[in-house]
Amino acid sequence: MTITEAPPVPATEAGALLRADDLTQHFDVTVRGKTRTVKAVETVSLELREGRCMGLVGESGCGKTTTGRMIVGLDKPTSGEVVLDGVPLRGAAGRVDKKARRRVQMIFQDPQSSLDPRMTAAQSVGEPLRVSGVSRRETAARVTALLERVGLDDEIGKRMPAALSGGQRQRLGIARALALEPSFIVADEPTSALDVSVRAQVVNLLRDLQRELGLGMVFISHDLSTVRYLCDDVAVMYLGRIVEQGPTETVFGNPQHPYTRALLEAVLVPDPVIEQSRTVVPLQGDLPTAASVPSGCAFRTRCPMAADICAEERPLLLATGDQRLAACHFAERPES
Amino acid sequence: MSAPALDVHDLTVTMALSDGDYPVVSGVDLRLEPGERLALVGESGSGKTVTALALLRLLPQMAEITAERLDVAGHHMLEQDERHLNALRGDDVAMVFQDAMASLNPVLRVEKQLVAPMRRHLGLSAAEARARALELLSQVGIPDPERCLRAHPHELSGGMRQRVMIAMALSCRPKLLLADEPTTALDVTIQAQIIQLLVDLSDQLGLACLLVTHDLGVVARFAHRVAVMYAGRIVEEGPVHRVFADPRHPYTRALLGSIPSTKTSGRLPQIDGVPPGLRERKLGCPFAPRCPDAIDMCRSVVPPLVGADVGHAAACHVTTPAPELVPAVRAGLR
Numbered sequence: 001m002t003i004t005e006a007p008p009v010p011a012t013e014a015g016a017l018l019r020a021d022d023l024t025q026h027f028d029v030t031v032r033g034k035t036r037t038v039k040a041v042e043t044v045s046l047e048l049r050e051g052r053c054m055g056l057v058g059e060s061g062c063g064k065t066t067t068g069r070m071i072v073g074l075d076k077p078t079s080g081e082v083v084l085d086g087v088p089l090r091g092a093a094g095r096v097d098k099k100a101r102r103r104v105q106m107i108f109q110d111p112q113s114s115l116d117p118r119m120t121a122a123q124s125v126g127e128p129l130r131v132s133g134v135s136r137r138e139t140a141a142r143v144t145a146l147l148e149r150v151g152l153d154d155e156i157g158k159r160m161p162a163a164l165s166g167g168q169r170q171r172l173g174i175a176r177a178l179a180l181e182p183s184f185i186v187a188d189e190p191t192s193a194l195d196v197s198v199r200a201q202v203v204n205l206l207r208d209l210q211r212e213l214g215l216g217m218v219f220i221s222h223d224l225s226t227v228r229y230l231c232d233d234v235a236v237m238y239l240g241r242i243v244e245q246g247p248t249e250t251v252f253g254n255p256q257h258p259y260t261r262a263l264l265e266a267v268l269v270p271d272p273v274i275e276q277s278r279t280v281v282p283l284q285g286d287l288p289t290a291a292s293v294p295s296g297c298a299f300r301t302r303c304p305m306a307a308d309i310c311a312e313e314r315p316l317l318l319a320t321g322d323q324r325l326a327a328c329h330f331a332e333r334p335e336s
Numbered sequence: 337m338s339a340p341a342l343d344v345h346d347l348t349v350t351m352a353l354s355d356g357d358y359p360v361v362s363g364v365d366l367r368l369e370p371g372e373r374l375a376l377v378g379e380s381g382s383g384k385t386v387t388a389l390a391l392l393r394l395l396p397q398m399a400e401i402t403a404e405r406l407d408v409a410g411h412h413m414l415e416q417d418e419r420h421l422n423a424l425r426g427d428d429v430a431m432v433f434q435d436a437m438a439s440l441n442p443v444l445r446v447e448k449q450l451v452a453p454m455r456r457h458l459g460l461s462a463a464e465a466r467a468r469a470l471e472l473l474s475q476v477g478i479p480d481p482e483r484c485l486r487a488h489p490h491e492l493s494g495g496m497r498q499r500v501m502i503a504m505a506l507s508c509r510p511k512l513l514l515a516d517e518p519t520t521a522l523d524v525t526i527q528a529q530i531i532q533l534l535v536d537l538s539d540q541l542g543l544a545c546l547l548v549t550h551d552l553g554v555v556a557r558f559a560h561r562v563a564v565m566y567a568g569r570i571v572e573e574g575p576v577h578r579v580f581a582d583p584r585h586p587y588t589r590a591l592l593g594s595i596p597s598t599k600t601s602g603r604l605p606q607i608d609g610v611p612p613g614l615r616e617r618k619l620g621c622p623f624a625p626r627c628p629d630a631i632d633m634c635r636s637v638v639p640p641l642v643g644a645d646v647g648h649a650a651a652c653h654v655t656t657p658a659p660e661l662v663p664a665v666r667a668g669l670r
Contacts (some may be wrong), residue, residue: 057525165610195379196339196550196588197626200594200606209601222524229596229604266528268553272576277554282528287495 016183018071018216022080025066029291038291040066042240043080050183051214055130055231055248057221057263059287063240064220065109068186071218072106072208086183102132105182109189111169115161121172122147122157128179146175174205184216186199191226203230224267228252236260239298240290242317246324254327259299273291297329305330341512341544342368342391345405349383349390349404351614352398358614360386360399362568365641371542373535375555375576378565379611384548387565388514391546392425396627409511427457430505434517435581436497440489450504457508472503477533495526502533506541513538516548531558534541552595564588567622569640574648584643584650587623621653629654631668635663 025041041063048054055062071082073089073096076166082089082104089100089201108114115124125146126139134142144154150171161169177185187206191199207230210217223228227234228248236259244257255261262283265318269274285302288294294301300310309329317327321334349361361383368374378384390401391408401449406413409428417423425431433439440447447469449634454465466485472480475501489497495620503511510528514617515534519527531554538545547558555562555576563573564585585591593605597617608627612618621627624634642647650656 025569059525167610195611196552197379197591197594197607198610200604201608203596204606205605225596228598229600262525266524267549267555268528268531269597270552270556270580272556272580273561275553276576280528280532280557283386283525284529286495286526287523330657 011189015214016103016216017050017188018046018048018081020044020046020067020071021083022208023067023077023082024079025063025068025070026077026078036291038289039240039293040290041070044240044242045080046071046185046218046242046245047140048216048218050216051210052233053210053217053219053231055219055221055234056237057224057227057234058224059263060238061239061287061290062232062237063290064237065215067237068106068188068218068220072104072186073101074106083304087160093170097112102180103182104175104184104186105180107173107177107185107187107190110193111150111166111173112161112193113177114173115169117161119160119163120157121152121159121161124161124172125157125175125179128176132180142179143175146179149178149209150175165198166194167201170202172203174202174209178209178213182215182256185210185216185219186218186220189221189222190219190224192221206230210236223271224252224264225307236263238290239293241298241327242325243299243328244324244326246320246322250322250324256320256324257299257328258303258305258330260300289332297327338370340407341370341409342402342546343374343405343407343479343591347387347390347401348400349386349395350400352400353614355615357400359617360568360614361390364570365564365644366440366546366563366570367574368512368544368546369610370485371538373538373545373547373558373560375547375549375559375562376563376565377478377552377555379550381567381611381613382565383568384565386649387518388431388546389625391514392429393421394425394431420527420583423457426453426510427508428510429514430508430510430514431514431516432498432501432505432518436494436501437489439501440497442489445485446487446489446492446500450485450500450507453504454507459492461584468507469503472507473500474507475537476500476503478503487540493526493584494522495529498522498526498530499533502530502537506537506543510543511540512544512546512548514548516554517550517584518547518553520549520551527554532533534558552580552592564591567617569622569638571623571642571652572650573641578648582648584648584655585623585652586627586629586655588650590628623653631665633661633664633668 022043023041024043024047027038028035028037044067058064070077084100089095122143126143129139147157152171191202219231231248233243233249234248238259244251244260283302297310297315298310300306315327315329318326320326320332344366346558347364350357351360364387376384389395394414411424450469451465451629454460464465466477470481473484478484519530559576562576566587572588590607596604607626612622620635621639624630639651639653640658641649641651642658653665
C-alpha cells in the first residue's frame, strides 16, 4: 500500500481561487565560513477562495510570514508556485506578472516601519495608484474614498505617519493594500503592534472589508482567539510545515495534532474562574531552530505522545475524514 | 503581622517636558501583602510601567515623584539617598523587565551577571555565589544549569533568557518582585511556562508580585487582585474574580468585552477612539470622550475611586458615584 500526501480539500464554490502548491523556501546562511541551509518553509500547500478567510498560526520562526511573503510575490520560493485562477503568479522567467501582483496585496505587521516617514498619509495610499498609471485627479478622489472606507477623516491624509496613532497608521496600511482593488489580502499580524482597546476596531474593520468586498484573506497571527473569531479555515504551522489544517471549528474544536492541542492549551483566557481552576501542563522545551529540524516528526522533541516511529518516519499531512488534514502518526484516520 | 510588601498612597509622577509639566501618574494607591499577586493592567501610555519604575525610584531626572506614602518592603523610598536605594534595589525588591536580551549584558557570560549581585548584596564568596547560582537556575527550570552559566545571553532562547532574569531577580531573596510585561516578547507556549513559573515561585517563597501587563488572559491566570489603569489613573481595583465577573468601570467592561471568545458572534464590541496622549488630558474623567455612558459631570469632575473599603473600587460617576456626588449624578442622568 502506498500513501501519497493528500491534496488540499477541494473547494466547490465559485469565485477566484488562489492556490499555493508545495511552497518551499530555503535560505543559505553562512556563519564563520560554514554554509547551512535554513529550511524556513517546506512544501506548504493552501487553497483560498475569494470571500473566505484563512488563518495561518504558529510560533515565531515557524515560517508563517515567509509563506505570506511568497503568496504575495515578495519572495521567490525555492520551489513550488502560487497559482491565481489557474495562472502562475510568476511567469517562465520567474518574474511576478504585474497584473497578477495587483490582485494579491499585503498588510504588514508594523505600520510604523511599513509607511514611508517622509510621505503624507494621502501620498502613501495614493502611491500604488500613481505607479499603476492612474491620473493625479483620479488618484486624489480615490484616496479620499479609501480613507473614508477605512474610517479615517480626509484631513488625516495631509499628516505624516509620525503624527498618527498606531491604529490610524494600521488603517492607512489597510487603505494602501486596498488601493488596487485586490481579490486577495495577506494580513501579517495586523493587530499585534496595537493597543488592546484599538485591536477590536481593526479586527472589525478587516472583517467588514473582507465580507463587503468579498476578499480572500490570509490572516497570519499567533492570537488564536482572534483567528477563531475571524477565520473560516485555519492552517497550523510548526518549523516550516503545516501540521494541521481545516475548517477553524473542526481544528480548534477537536484538534488532532498534539501541537495544535498544546497551542490552544497555552492560550490564557480572560476568565479567572477558568484560569485559576485548570492545571495547564505547558509544552516543555523551546522551539528548535529551522536550521536544525529534528528527524522524523519535527515536533517529537516537545511532544507528550512521541514514540519510536516519530523519530524514524515523518508523518504525512493526511485527511482525517472531516475535511481536515493532520500530520501525526496518532491522528484519527477515516475507516478505509 | 508583618509589614506589607508594598504600601503606596497618592503616588503622582510629573514629567517636565520642554513645553510644560505633565502628570503621567495621578493619585495611585497600591497595597500588597506578602505572597500576594497584583496585576497592573493598562495600555501603552497608561502609566503602568512608570508606576512600577517609580516604586524603585528608577525614573529619570525629568520625572518628579510625590507621594503621601511610598513604602516598599518596609522602606520609605522617598527618604532614601542614592546609596541606600542601590542597596535596596535587587535586594529587598527586584525587577524583571520585558526584554531580557536588552537587560542582560551581551558581552558577559551568565555566570558573571548572576554571581555579581549576590556577592555584592549578600556578601557571598565566589564559590558560594556560584553554588547558589546553579541552585537558582534549576529552580527556575533551566535543564542544564552548568552549561547555562557558561553561555552568553545570545546563545540562549528568549524563554531561557527570561528564566535567567527571574533567577537573577530572586538571587538576593527579595520580598517584592516587580515584573514589567515579562512575557510580551515570548511565544504563547513559552508565555504559559513563564507565567506558571512566576505563580509557583510566588507560592513557594511567599513572594509578593506586581505584574505589569496589558494581557487580560495573563491577569486571569496570575493575579489575586487587579488594578486597571487608564491615562495615569487607577480606574478600577479589586479581587480578580470580582473585577472580571462584575466589572464596574465602563473601560474595564469594554476592554473585557472587546476580546473575542468562543461565544462572540457578529461584530466585536469595540471601544472607539484612542487613549488620550499626555498633552490631551483634559478636565474630568479621562475615559469620558470614549465612554458610552458619560454624562456632563464626567467632563468636568474627576471621579474618585469609590469602594476601596469593601475591597472592590471603581472611579466612575455613573456606576459607582461618590456619596456626596449622588444628587449631582442623578440630576445629570435625568
